[in-house]
């Protein structure tokens with residue numbers, strides 16, 4: 001009887017392409033962090049939740065902000081509370097351990113079962129942040145000098161790291177990761193994703209909405225192209241609004257749900273109304289005057 | 291001659307490290323290439339390539355290397371060859387070689403052979419390449435739980451054909467650029483003041499609280515030196531007629547520069563083909579809105595990092611002759627080349643970004659002056675990659 005391994009293949013609320021499934025399983029098997037890049041809304045954050053659900057593990061989420069320091073993920077020494085207690089409290093301030101609180105990475109190490117650790121939007125932090133994490137992620141252990149304790153991972157967590165590519169990540173960090181770029185879904189994939197969220201959606205409405213959605217995305221120069229989240233909201237608005245499918249492409253109802261920037265909104269409406277009457281711009285004369 | 295895939299990738303411009311190559315070999319020996327050449331294609335990519343901007347190069351190298359290889363056996367033979375030949379030691383740095391020696395090649399080879407033996411007994415219909423037949427650890431059915439098939443017939447998919455589609459071409463950093471990508475690149479142009487210099491003027495809250503706590507609540511203020519970016523930049527752009535075709539990319543760079551908030555100082559200047567006695571304050575290049583290049587050199591100390599942007603294409607006389615300037619109202623007592631050399635000598639760091647692709651530099655109509663300018667300034671293409679290389683140059687000491 002062959003041994004059955006657990007492997008990730010998406011969940012009922014998350015569609016994972018075959019390539020993505022492979023990348024997840026490679027990262028898990030090699031015990032390496034999985035770095036996920038892709039446009040906003042391509043399901044990076046949700047992937048980690050889906051992995052946890054699919055593999056039946058707990059998830060810990062560490063949301064990175066511009067001020068986040070690598071050390072915050074290990075532990076925080078709450079000196080303010082200790083100071084407060086020393087003045088007003090009746091607590092035992094001599095025991096530092098009361099004031100040491102594990103961060104998300106610390107929690108993941110200390111957990112008695114294997115967890116999924118999501119380090120979300122790592123590119124928000126300082127450029128050096130990923131490098132500062134390398135050591136702990138490699139050896140899966142760290143010291144707390146204040147108490148003399150060492151926290152060592154009982155089970156190597158499954159680490160998923162997402163990036164919107166706001167900053168370049170350092171090479172040393174990249175070399176240790178398994179990398180996956182989530183492409184923006186094509187129409188087929190997208191209709192599957194919408195289906196997961198709205199199983200009862202009328203087929204014609206979905207097709208028309210998708211057609212219009214990809215047309216809007218194809219317009220060049222938008223400040224923010226609409227993503228999956230906006231499409232999902234839009235489909236809902238169209239359904240609730242009782243819009244007839246054949247009006248969708250012609251009128252783009254509730255366009256504000258898709259496009260959040262005024263400039264984009266106006267640009268798309270303009271394009272919509274000038275369709276057909278488009279003039280080709282003549283190629284610039286290539287007379288060479290230095 | 292047998293060329294390793296590793297070197298081929300590097301030749302195609304994918305910056306693969308020995309570390310990653312070792313990880314790939316480890317993964318192969320553990321049977322993670324699933325069941326097909328396509329599985330190998332995605333495995334190798336996820337382990338070796340860390341940016342979608344390099345996917346296209348990976349595809350090209352993959353096609354080159356695996357062209358004609360369709361069956362798992364053929365691939366297996368290739369991989370065995372890697373292990374036989376290991377890596378030619380001459381072409382890797384000593385530091386890399388050290389890591390390589392720590393790697394137990396024999397052990398890996400033994401593991402792989404074992405896998406292959408297991409595999410021999412299998413039928414090859416589905417192509418169970420280096421998989422642990424039947425126990426395949428990974429779903430490769432291509433079905434998602436909702437029942438919709440995603441990704442297609444990957445088992446029969448020819449990896450080489452997938453690579454040949456080159457669907458990541460649009461992500462290439464040397465072909466597509468946008469303001470944001472320029473911005474990302476520009477963020478690398480920073481040098482932080484050291485913790486050792488400057489006054490201690492930032493209150494270190496964490497340390498203050500910690501110290502105060504340790505002193506049982508007796509307030510103890512701790513001050514520290516903040517670290518600030520010390521980089522000052524001058525962007526000097528050619529705004530002459532021959533630059534018109536490159537207006538879009540130049541304005542992208544300009545916008546990105548303008549948005550970059552991390553420079554200690556940033557100034558823009560303009561010129562037409564070459565710089566002479568005057569340097570202009572706006573792109574229309576009128577003498578009435580210019581300053582003397584001499585005073586420009588006094589105003590900005592050598593620490594300023596200077597980025598010239600221009601096609602460096604002009605009539606040779608414009609660089610070499612007294613009064614050679616193209617504009618009728620400009621008289622120059624010294625040839626432009628003297629001024630350019632003066633600028634290059636004054637500043638510790640300067641580069642030239644040229645919107646003409648490097649391939650054409652020695653064959654475009656302006657090749658003569660491009661060559662002259664390249665002798666004075668290190669020249670890079672005005673592309674994301676060129677900018678990145680240029681920024682590196684701006685950061686190293688001469």
Ligand SMILES: Nc1ncnc2c1ncn2[C@@H]1O[C@H](COP(=O)(O)OP(=O)(O)O)[C@@H](O)[C@H]1O
Pocket residue numbers: 013014015016038039040041042043044045046047162193196228229
């Ligand atoms: N593959 C997918 N399957 C199901 N839902 C998805 C998928 N991709 C995106 N979504 C939906 O789109 C929304 C945005 O996803 P999110 O994970 O927040 O994106 P990101 O983190 O990449 O910005 C989520 O609410 C999710 O419901």
Ligand SMILES: [Mg+2]
Pocket residue numbers: 044045046120162
């Ligand atoms: Mg997210």
